[in-house]
Amino acid sequence: MGIDLEKGGRIQKRNRTAPKSENPYLLLLVKLYRFLARRTNSNFNKTVLKRLYMSRNNQPPLGLGRLVKLSRKNTDKIIVVVGKVLDDERLYKVPKLTVCCLKISDSARGRIQKAGGEVLTFDQLALRSPKGSNCFLLRGPKHAREVYKHFEGVAVEGHVKPYVRNKERKLERARGRRPSRGFKRKPKKV
Incomplete structure (x- = not known):
């Protein structure tokens, strides 16, 4: 017997090629990073694009305390999180950071800006660093x-x-x- 190609056929790749979300802002970001990934041939842009496709469960939030701890040696770089950044009240002092993320809580944004840092959106990041140079990519704990x-x-x-x-x-x-x-x-x- 052969394979019924109409029914299901051969197993195709199961990776996402587009986000399930209908959020217009996310779709514009996908359009932008699809272009950058194709034209710059940068692994950074390909990774960001792949993470933009991911489901909400696979984009776990990252706390400010963990973000500071993981980026201790890279404070001069732009910290990129494809997901949400949340505040951590246990963290006493926030250093000067440049953070780019999809979403950020108001308290985390306030603390970063108060320390003299800045919070970027992904379209601002694309203008500032189209190839992802001087960027540091982080993600939240997936199995938390x-x-x-x-x-x-x-x-x-x-x-x-x-x-x-x-x-x-x-x-x-x-x-x-x-x-x-x-x-x-x-x-x-x-």
Whole structure:
């Protein structure tokens, strides 16, 4: 038997070639970076374009504290985040930074500008650095969402969090969890 090409055919590439969102501003950015990626042949522009296509779950937000920590050696460069930048109240002092991102919280924007830094949009970045020179690309922690604790291979070493109906005294507390039910397993020392 052959392959029914009408039904599904051969497996094609599953990578996105356009964003699912109908946001007109995002579509204009995609148009701009598609042009830049083609004409400049820069890996930076190709990466930004690929990240603009991504779903909201794959564009995790980045906190200001982590952003400062990761860019400590690159304070003179433009820090680029394809996603949202959020404020971190635990951070006492914000250094002078130039940040380019899709969205930014008002408090994070205020703190960056108060320190003498600036916040750019992606079209301003394209004018200032069309090839991505003097730029530092960052992204948020992808596996920080609670749902990833339930997935094998992503969860903390040796323990995948079960989906439980309830956490009462007796539920999910049977064999291996209570001395009265056979035995009680001792916790691992990490």
